[in-house]
Amino acid sequence: MWFPRFASDRVLRTRSVEAGFALTLSEQNTERLYCLSPQAEALGLHRGMSLADARAFCPSLITQPARPDLDARFLRVLRRWALRYCPWVGLEGPDGLVLDITGSAHLLGGEAALLKDMRARLVRAGISVRLGLGDTRGAAWAYAHFGEDKALSDLPVAALRLEEATVTALQRLGLRTIGDLTRAARAPLARRFGPGLLRRLDQARGDMPEAINPEPEPPHYATRLTLPEPIGLLPDVMAATARLLEPLCCKLKQHEAGARKLVLSVQRVNQGSQQVELRLASAMREAARILPLFERGLATVDAGFGIDVMRLEAVLVEPLPVAQLGAPRAPAQTATASEQLNDLITRIGTRIGLENVQRFLPADSHIPERSFLIAPAAFSTPQGGWACHRPRPLHLFAPEPILARGGTPPSAFRWRGMALRTGRATGPERIAPEWWLEEESWRSGLRDYWVLDTREGRRLWVFFTPQSPGWFVHGEFA
Incomplete structure (x- = not known):
């Protein structure tokens, strides 16, 4: 089984698109077409074409980033589905499957009926497929990629699963089909192209065995x-x-x-x-x-x-x-x-549910509200402490305005209906907003933070906004 448009079929089978559609993949800092729908191919686009050139040819082209990991997962799903036809199913590259139907074709009425059933089910699922049936694995691959209605000797040398450079060199020597290669002398071919060329030829003709290795089933616990x-x-x-x-x-x-x-x-x-x-x-x-x-x-x-x-x-x-263990632990431990x-x-x-047992984790931000994350303890690992050079309060809340007097920092102020006097002040610590984020509460600009120890026993974290003068309480130390 060869799926010529496997990646795009995987996406389009769940979301139909009438216009041209293509998946893109970044190669050497250039977005290139990775897999195309039939409509996109009909417009003259081809795989490997840069996205910029494709847009010039077809401005209405719909694109989406390719996900090779999801393609591989979906191919494994198809491999398990193909077990309905025979017990020996393996992967054939990133877009194909190989099946050994020896002894199982008669269960569906013969080889022709089996291929017809395969093709009908895959087409109904929205997956393009080309099937190849041969006496060897190499012959089946060649028929699937280069035509089922031809003799093996009439197929091009590229049907032997050779590298592109080898195919080009053989064509320059006038060896364009498998039949031409079969009639040529083997010793000069082996000296020039190595044993791999003749091995592929023998595998396709059945002179050398090539096993099908099915994927092992995952363990069932x-x-x-x-x-x-x-x-x-x-x-x-x-x-x-x-x-x-x-x-x-x-x-x-x-x-x-x-x-x-x-x-x-x-x-x-x-x-x-x-x-x-x-x-x-x-x-x-x-x-x-x-x-x-x-x-x-x-x-x-x-x-x-x-x-x-x-x-x-x-x-x-x-x-x-x-894991490597240390000294043996006592039975009590x-x-x-x-x-x-x-x-x-x-x-x-x-x-209460594992998601409701949570822990605080440090975040890479100097903004107090963004300097921590809350994550479920069961699905996260504890990390190191917060990287800050100044103390941070244990209790943070939304900034609350205060009535202050007596300079910077204020010598006395009122907060939550209480009259407080400053005993000791530490600061200021200037914190600027992160310009690349839109934080509504920080649109006022810079903040100068102070730690105020009041004579009444409270230790507060307050800040002053120079651009629009005003004092606010942002947290309280324990």
Whole structure:
């Protein structure tokens, strides 16, 4: 299977466009056409053309940046779909699939019926395809790219999957078709072009085998337990869950992965079922740490007349490479401080949701309101402290105007109905707005910040605006 317009078909199958459409990709600081729709090709555009030239030919051209990563993901989806025709399906470059239908074509009524079914399903899905059927992998590739209605010897030498420079050199020698290459002496060709040329020729003709390597299926992290007698007590359900966790965690460790989301399904004798979902704050694969986190969820399970089937599946998995350990920990030290924090976040998250357990992270900005981020603790990592040379208050709020008197800084002022007197003042610290951002609250311009220790015991962070004189309180130190 060769998909000549694979990238553009992936986009257009979900959003139809009547005009010319093309995907662009940056190459050496130049935007070039990466994949085109049939309408764009009909206008005289071609792959590799610069976007500026394409706009000159077709001002109404609709473009969109190419996403090779999404194309690769969609090709793997098609590979799994192609397993309906045979068990041996592999990838053939970034825009093709190769199938070994030996022994499986008769299941759909023969090779012609199989190709017809393939083409009909793909066209119905909005994907352009060209199919090639041959006795060898090389011949099938050649028929798909250069025509199914010709003999192999009549196809051009480019059908042998050769490099462009090799094809050009062969054409200059008068060897334009595979038949011409077959009739030529092999020894001079091997001396001039190396063994790769003859290897491709032998693979296409069937004189040299070429295997199809199917993509390995991703590991499936799930375990199942069928009980001889129904259970219903919480200790029994916990013990059965522990038996499910052990092989699951071993498989996770074998593949250097950790679970972030686990789903435990219990089936009652009356065919009813219930699921317990556990979302973890960090990737884990230690059964001893995961099992206690299931207790709260299992306590809500209605066992009915008894549970006889249990199934545990890791539905969300992340890479968790093996880490170098230090000295062996004592049995009492079952978890580090970081692991204990993650377990605590998980326990709280099972009650209020992991997204609601949040942490502050520093941000790269000198504007007080933009100097921090709030992110879910389970999906972020703690970072270093804030890079600031002056102290920042623990409590920040919207600037509140004050009535001040007595110079700069003010010797006395009123704030929130309180009369305050300045005991000590530290500053000023001038902060300018970030001109590349539109911050509504900073349109007044520069600010001169002061730390005021009042005689009444409050320590405030105030600022003065020189361009429009006025004093404001922006925060309070603890």
